[in-house]
Amino acid sequence: MRDVAVIGVSQTKFGELWDVSFRDMITEAGLGAIEDAGVEGADLDAMYVGNMSAGLFIKQEHISSLIADHAGLTPIPSTRVEAACASGGLALRSGIMAVASGYHDIVIAAGVEKMTDVVDPTPAIATASDQEWEAQQGVTFPSLYAMMARRHMYEYGTTREQLAMVSVINHENASNNPRAQFPMKVTVEQVMNSTMVADPLRLLDCSPISDGAAAVILCPADMAREYTDTPVYVKASAQASGTIALHDRRDITRIDATVNAARNAFKMAKLTPGDIDLVEVHDCFSINGILAVEDLGFVEKGEGGRAFEDGMTRIDGDIPVNPSGGLKARGHPLGATGIAQAAEVVWQLRGEAGKRQVEGAEIGMTHNIGGTGGTAAVHIFSR
Amino acid sequence: MRDVAVIGVSQTKFGELWDVSFRDMITEAGLGAIEDAGVEGADLDAMYVGNMSAGLFIKQEHISSLIADHAGLTPIPSTRVEAACASGGLALRSGIMAVASGYHDIVIAAGVEKMTDVVDPTPAIATASDQEWEAQQGVTFPSLYAMMARRHMYEYGTTREQLAMVSVINHENASNNPRAQFPMKVTVEQVMNSTMVADPLRLLDCSPISDGAAAVILCPADMAREYTDTPVYVKASAQASGTIALHDRRDITRIDATVNAARNAFKMAKLTPGDIDLVEVHDCFSINGILAVEDLGFVEKGEGGRAFEDGMTRIDGDIPVNPSGGLKARGHPLGATGIAQAAEVVWQLRGEAGKRQVEGAEIGMTHNIGGTGGTAAVHIFSR
Numbered sequence: 001m002r003d004v005a006v007i008g009v010s011q012t013k014f015g016e017l018w019d020v021s022f023r024d025m026i027t028e029a030g031l032g033a034i035e036d037a038g039v040e041g042a043d044l045d046a047m048y049v050g051n052m053s054a055g056l057f058i059k060q061e062h063i064s065s066l067i068a069d070h071a072g073l074t075p076i077p078s079t080r081v082e083a084a085c086a087s088g089g090l091a092l093r094s095g096i097m098a099v100a101s102g103y104h105d106i107v108i109a110a111g112v113e114k115m116t117d118v119v120d121p122t123p124a125i126a127t128a129s130d131q132e133w134e135a136q137q138g139v140t141f142p143s144l145y146a147m148m149a150r151r152h153m154y155e156y157g158t159t160r161e162q163l164a165m166v167s168v169i170n171h172e173n174a175s176n177n178p179r180a181q182f183p184m185k186v187t188v189e190q191v192m193n194s195t196m197v198a199d200p201l202r203l204l205d206c207s208p209i210s211d212g213a214a215a216v217i218l219c220p221a222d223m224a225r226e227y228t229d230t231p232v233y234v235k236a237s238a239q240a241s242g243t244i245a246l247h248d249r250r251d252i253t254r255i256d257a258t259v260n261a262a263r264n265a266f267k268m269a270k271l272t273p274g275d276i277d278l279v280e281v282h283d284c285f286s287i288n289g290i291l292a293v294e295d296l297g298f299v300e301k302g303e304g305g306r307a308f309e310d311g312m313t314r315i316d317g318d319i320p321v322n323p324s325g326g327l328k329a330r331g332h333p334l335g336a337t338g339i340a341q342a343a344e345v346v347w348q349l350r351g352e353a354g355k356r357q358v359e360g361a362e363i364g365m366t367h368n369i370g371g372t373g374g375t376a377a378v379h380i381f382s383r
Numbered sequence: 384m385r386d387v388a389v390i391g392v393s394q395t396k397f398g399e400l401w402d403v404s405f406r407d408m409i410t411e412a413g414l415g416a417i418e419d420a421g422v423e424g425a426d427l428d429a430m431y432v433g434n435m436s437a438g439l440f441i442k443q444e445h446i447s448s449l450i451a452d453h454a455g456l457t458p459i460p461s462t463r464v465e466a467a468c469a470s471g472g473l474a475l476r477s478g479i480m481a482v483a484s485g486y487h488d489i490v491i492a493a494g495v496e497k498m499t500d501v502v503d504p505t506p507a508i509a510t511a512s513d514q515e516w517e518a519q520q521g522v523t524f525p526s527l528y529a530m531m532a533r534r535h536m537y538e539y540g541t542t543r544e545q546l547a548m549v550s551v552i553n554h555e556n557a558s559n560n561p562r563a564q565f566p567m568k569v570t571v572e573q574v575m576n577s578t579m580v581a582d583p584l585r586l587l588d589c590s591p592i593s594d595g596a597a598a599v600i601l602c603p604a605d606m607a608r609e610y611t612d613t614p615v616y617v618k619a620s621a622q623a624s625g626t627i628a629l630h631d632r633r634d635i636t637r638i639d640a641t642v643n644a645a646r647n648a649f650k651m652a653k654l655t656p657g658d659i660d661l662v663e664v665h666d667c668f669s670i671n672g673i674l675a676v677e678d679l680g681f682v683e684k685g686e687g688g689r690a691f692e693d694g695m696t697r698i699d700g701d702i703p704v705n706p707s708g709g710l711k712a713r714g715h716p717l718g719a720t721g722i723a724q725a726a727e728v729v730w731q732l733r734g735e736a737g738k739r740q741v742e743g744a745e746i747g748m749t750h751n752i753g754g755t756g757g758t759a760a761v762h763i764f765s766r
Contacts (some may be wrong), residue, residue: 001484052445054666055439061435062435062511064624065625065754065757066755075639079473081462083463084445094477102483127438209484241457257457371445375447375448
């Protein structure tokens, strides 16, 4: 197995990008990564794109061909990978395998979602849950995560204020991220007084509907210094599946797919949670920030709320979580998120994260999940 | 790069499977392949599933998790791969890379599509074309391929009868395939008198709307004999992209993605077209059978019609094409097709194809395309 490095990254501004089309958005991200890596389009050997549902959002499947075509990259192999909101993480993993296998050398792994061109994105998002047992019954993602939050509060005494702190810290970090959708600070009071969505989750507990794209360029580790003085190495790429429907789980206060993917990632990297300098977690709802730090092994089960309350997860804390602002404040264009997480970790490990820089960061992790945890992808990177 | 072998294959009956759900269909195919390979579900390390549009056909994305869950295979990594009608071929290629890279040992690569649970599948299928420049203008796949057919007739004198022969031979072969959707023979007259769909293509020039699933089990070549006495080896896995929109091509009588993927496949396998004993080609419309034998290099450009007319492509001909019955007569559940093609080649190379057996077949090829050729995947297998 060949070792793999990241030599270029890019992310578009996330937001309601009504004046930018799907194909222009992903091409902008791709060109940004190509420029960042100092390669030419003609150097690329293959492309992997994470996208959850262009079929439902813009009536376009076969986006792999569309993008290769629009970006002028034909005839390179171009593949779309999908696992709901974990699509980006899986595109990254597919790209890593393409390089590791020796099939391809320079690979672009990208992610994109255009969510604001439909009147109501909710039915499309709901297709990440079990259509027959969940979505068709009217269950939506805020309500699924609300049940997980309610149970976590019951089991472990997690408080409404602790949930709010996940959003507060995310927005604090996002205020220093020019690519974030919502780069403004919020207070605990603002979160707790925001519109109720699904009790106990309020509007400011929920990640937004976003358009956006991101891309990374991968190559064999032993070629990386030909292109950059600051290569970032892939230490682990792990993925696990879990039940798609929430009711099939023995325990809805933990996401087994995260637990399994994290275990495999740490094993592959020969590292432990204590070695990680920062982590980008999948906080589609505030409760998921809390579940993530527990399930990834940074704190004991039930201690996640306290970790956010005590400031342990701030940029200057023991385990900085989401220096980018996370899904909550950077935004969450579904298929782009897993790639944007990797881009943030790369900027952090290169020391290029400006005011949101985690000092001396050497090892970073990304955690990307699909649905309520039917899929999880965990990656570890090092300087 | 590790060499890869196929140790088990399976295909459900293709057809209008109104009494079988999406999840049951793919589980049936997966269990069939597991049984054929003589492995246990617990032996599987990862799953790749090709599917074009469960989002539009059954309002379900995140099928990777759904299938792992329903089949009792969690927590193994499960990934959906999509490139329209080439989704199966790309799932196969992703599975091959997963093994070749050393990330996983025993991998199931499957494909599935449930197309008959909607009133009209046409809008979903049309998302394989360029939505903005083709589908939104009312162009559908029969009309796109009709333009390609008309131009081929104009450029090379291809006749209406030659087009019909593609369907005639496919149905002849399918009549010996118990898994085929339409296992009955048709005559040239029947094809030429069938309902006009898009001039010059008539109903019997068109592949049907199908439900179905197929699966193959992959493992490192040096482990294959632990599981089977009849391993089939992957000699090449190649993929290329082309423009998604037809009007962007310099020549609509050839599919550049096929040409490029085939060139790379032959190079990787160190073989030439003359070495291939049988080929499963992507004949979604009769014209595409003709384009395929030309673009894959079996005959000169413009000679494809004659190849079918002269019987060169019959099971006992120089280059047997689609012993399975092809997309036309075996059926074309979009995401399953690329995997079903591989399953047929494996049965042929094992000598298990019954009355449709190509005598002494040692090397076989599959050719799977997406849209009008925005994607092509070509694989070569040997005994």
